[in-house]
Amino acid sequence: MSNAYGLPKKYSQHLHYLLIYHLCFSVFFTWYILQFGGDSQGYWRFTMQQVLIRGDVFWWRYFGTSTTFVLWMTYIPSQIIGLSYLTGNLIFGALGFIGIRYVFIMTAVNFPQNHAIMNIRLFPLVFYFPNLHFWTAGVGKDSIAFWGIAWFLFALQSYNTKWWQGLVALFFVYMTRPHMGQALIASASVAILFSTEIRREYKYILGVVTFGVSIYLSDSTLEFLKLEEFSIVEMETLANKTAGLLASGKSGIDVSSNSFPLRIFTYMFRPLFIDAHNTMAFLSSCENAVYLYLSFYIYRNWSPEALRDMPVFLKAGMVVFIPTLLAFANSLGNLGAIMRMKNMTMIYFLLFCFWLISYQKERRLRKTLLRCKTLKSMHIKLSPLPKGNEVHQY
Numbered sequence: 001m002s003n004a005y006g007l008p009k010k011y012s013q014h015l016h017y018l019l020i021y022h023l024c025f026s027v028f029f030t031w032y033i034l035q036f037g038g039d040s041q042g043y044w045r046f047t048m049q050q051v052l053i054r055g056d057v058f059w060w061r062y063f064g065t066s067t068t069f070v071l072w073m074t075y076i077p078s079q080i081i082g083l084s085y086l087t088g089n090l091i092f093g094a095l096g097f098i099g100i101r102y103v104f105i106m107t108a109v110n111f112p113q114n115h116a117i118m119n120i121r122l123f124p125l126v127f128y129f130p131n132l133h134f135w136t137a138g139v140g141k142d143s144i145a146f147w148g149i150a151w152f153l154f155a156l157q158s159y160n161t162k163w164w165q166g167l168v169a170l171f172f173v174y175m176t177r178p179h180m181g182q183a184l185i186a187s188a189s190v191a192i193l194f195s196t197e198i199r200r201e202y203k204y205i206l207g208v209v210t211f212g213v214s215i216y217l218s219d220s221t222l223e224f225l226k227l228e229e230f231s232i233v234e235m236e237t238l239a240n241k242t243a244g245l246l247a248s249g250k251s252g253i254d255v256s257s258n259s260f261p262l263r264i265f266t267y268m269f270r271p272l273f274i275d276a277h278n279t280m281a282f283l284s285s286c287e288n289a290v291y292l293y294l295s296f297y298i299y300r301n302w303s304p305e306a307l308r309d310m311p312v313f314l315k316a317g318m319v320v321f322i323p324t325l326l327a328f329a330n331s332l333g334n335l336g337a338i339m340r341m342k343n344m345t346m347i348y349f350l351l352f353c354f355w356l357i358s359y360q361k362e363r364r365l366r367k368t369l370l371r372c373k374t375l376k377s378m379h380i381k382l383s384p385l386p387k388g389n390e391v392h393q394y
Contacts, residue, residue, distance in 0.1 A: 014124045026093035029138035030086045040139045044088045069175040089138040096136025096143040099150035110311040112362040130283040135343040148173035153313040187319035267329035294353035301356035317348030
């Protein structure tokens with residue numbers, strides 16, 4: 001894929017490093033779950049108490065949404081072939097890495113400039129963040145959802161040849177987490193509508209298709225969420241109920257009494273260093289510090305042109321990120337749950353900040369080059385730029 005998309009050799013090497021790095025996290029994930037417990041073992045060893053299958057056990061009896069779908073996916077490798085739990089984590093970790101690879105390639109191809117923090121390039125550094133790899137390195141919904149969302153956005157970016165891949169990816173996301181599948185197809189509709197890259201005739205066709213699929217899936221999504229309708233009152237009731245259930249344990253936070261801005265801050269930027277209670281929480285705190293730092297660049301670099309020229313995949317990713325942010329910020333009161341759930345979409349917020357910086361650097365570069373060309377045509381001698389101001393492109 002690196003050769004197909006014309007990536008430099010150094011980025012191909014980074015993909016190899018990321019694969020090894022990610023599979024090491026699969027081994028660490030196995031050790032962590034065996035030591036501290038988690039639903040992941042239940043998915044592989046079929047000890048999930050939430051799912052009770054009566055009568056003869058048959059593979060297709062597990063087919064359904066959410067937990068049952070993960071059991072359906074693991075039935076053959078774990079129950080029939082008898083693969084070990086470590087092998088299962090390596091298989092699901094491979095899916096997570098494929099999702100990371102999709103986002104990596106789209107970033108390398110579509111972003112015009114890089115950016116450095118303390119002389120460290122933001123790309124490809126952001127793809128080495130531990131939290132991105134940990135939750136996508138093992139058996140569970142998180143690996144499937146992240147892989148499916150990234151695959152869907154990758155197909156949307158190349159809609160004219162990969163539209164069918166988008167449908168397959170949507171199937172996996174919706175079956176794993178129906179509410180995320182609903183958000184994904186709705187985001188595609190909005191991104192297509194406001195995209196300048198998609199031809200007008202394709203806009204109408206894709207817009208109608210995505211809107212129709214969204215309406216078709218809405219009934220089953222409401223049934224999964226146990227709601228009567230998509231309304232603010234119903235969603236707030238569900239959020240308050242979920243917040244009460246999750247605000248427990250060592251990393252519990254009672255968000256029900258917090259103001260709405262504080263809930264948003266908790267979801268996006270916590271745990272901070274004062275909240276870190278274990279190694280993963282500390283590493284997540286380091287990542288959140290970067291998120292918080294880059295968020296201050298939004299106001300400085302925002303412009304209508306930057307939003308207009310944003311790649312389709314990032315537009316759709318941000319449209320997915322915003323409603324999930326509003327929903328989960330109101331419902332999640334446990335730092336562990338927050339780190340897991342925001343892992344599906346937080347990378348797109350980070351890339352959004354990165355895009356604004358990259359876009360404005362490119363515009364400034366073009367203005368400088370245009371000015372230099374104008375002065376050169378006027379036979380005005382220019383002194384060379386100092387080495388510290390060299391522009392580093394992909």
